[in-house]
Amino acid sequence: NAGVTQTPKFQVLKTGQSMTLQCAQDMNHEYMSWYRQDPGMGLRLIHYSVGAGITDQGEVPNGYNVSRSTTEDFPLRLLSAAPSQTSVYFCASSAIAGGTDTQYFGPGTRLTVL
Amino acid sequence: AQSVAQPEDQVNVAEGNPLTVKCTYSVSGNPYLFWYVQYPNRGLQFLLKYITGDNLVKGSYGFEAEFNKSQTSFHLKKPSALVSDSALYFCAVRSAANDKIIFGKGTRLHILP
Numbered sequence: 629n630a631g632v633t634q635t636p637k638f639q640v641l642k643t644g645q646s647m648t649l650q651c652a653q654d655m656n657h658e659y660m661s662w663y664r665q666d667p668g669m670g671l672r673l674i675h676y677s678v679g680a681g682i683t684d685q686g687e688v689p690n691g692y693n694v695s696r697s698t699t700e701d702f703p704l705r706l707l708s709a710a711p712s713q714t715s716v717y718f719c720a721s722s723a724i725a726g727g728t729d730t731q732y733f734g735p736g737t738r739l740t741v742l
Numbered sequence: 743a744q745s746v747a748q749p750e751d752q753v754n755v756a757e758g759n760p761l762t763v764k765c766t767y768s769v770s771g772n773p774y775l776f777w778y779v780q781y782p783n784r785g786l787q788f789l790l791k792y793i794t795g796d797n798l799v800k801g802s803y804g805f806e807a808e809f810n811k812s813q814t815s816f817h818l819k820k821p822s823a824l825v826s827d828s829a830l831y832f833c834a835v836r837s838a839a840n841d842k843i844i845f846g847k848g849t850r851l852h853i854l855p
Contacts, residue, residue, distance in 0.1 A: 632785075661843065670748075670847035671786075671832060678841050686842060718785060730776065731843065733785035 634734035651719030746846035765833030
């Protein structure tokens with residue numbers, strides 16, 4: 629199993645550009661989520677999904693869109709990048725199991741918006 | 743709304759001494775509590791969790807944590823620290839009432855040789 633994979637590992641954008649961060653898992657996990665990590669702020673939940681076709685907002689959803697068309701994939705879209713979105717982005721997945729399962733994290737995407 | 747507080751940005755401990763990393767939480771209903779560790783330039787790795795049952799839970803690498811419902815705390819502990827324990831530690835909470843898993847700001851643990 630590859631676990632949770634994220635692409636790209638690094639990305640530089642100009643303000644106003646759009647892009648999609650890819651996340652995939654091969655563990656048949658129902659639950660997937662996106663976090664951003666900023667110094668002094670810890671991990672903040674952006675969006676999450678409890679299954680294909682179901683998504684919901686986390687703590688900091690503004691400026692980001694998600695969709696979940698398959699169990700395996702959970703892409704994160706930045707519609708119009710802003711410097712405030714410079715961060716490290718982590719995708720995670722877990723089996724639902726009543727929400728008691730551990731989350732498996734991807735290696736992260738380091739995004740810089742100029 | 744659920745939240746997690748890690749009151750210490752950094753904890754310094756001498757190698758061989760016991761360590762404690764503090765975590766308190768606020769959540770409606772029964773909490774599910776987790777500790778994760780992040781090594782430099784890596785993703786997060788699971789350490790341990792409390793779901794129900796015994797208040798003292800044991801996890802990876804000799805770590806343990808004690809759930810205290812009255813104090814709404816879930817402190818991470820280890821009897822004897824190793825230099826290799828130096829890393830960033832995150833506490834997380836999920837309410838039984840919803841699916842959001844919220845993390846604290848993290849505590850950097852520095853073990854001094």
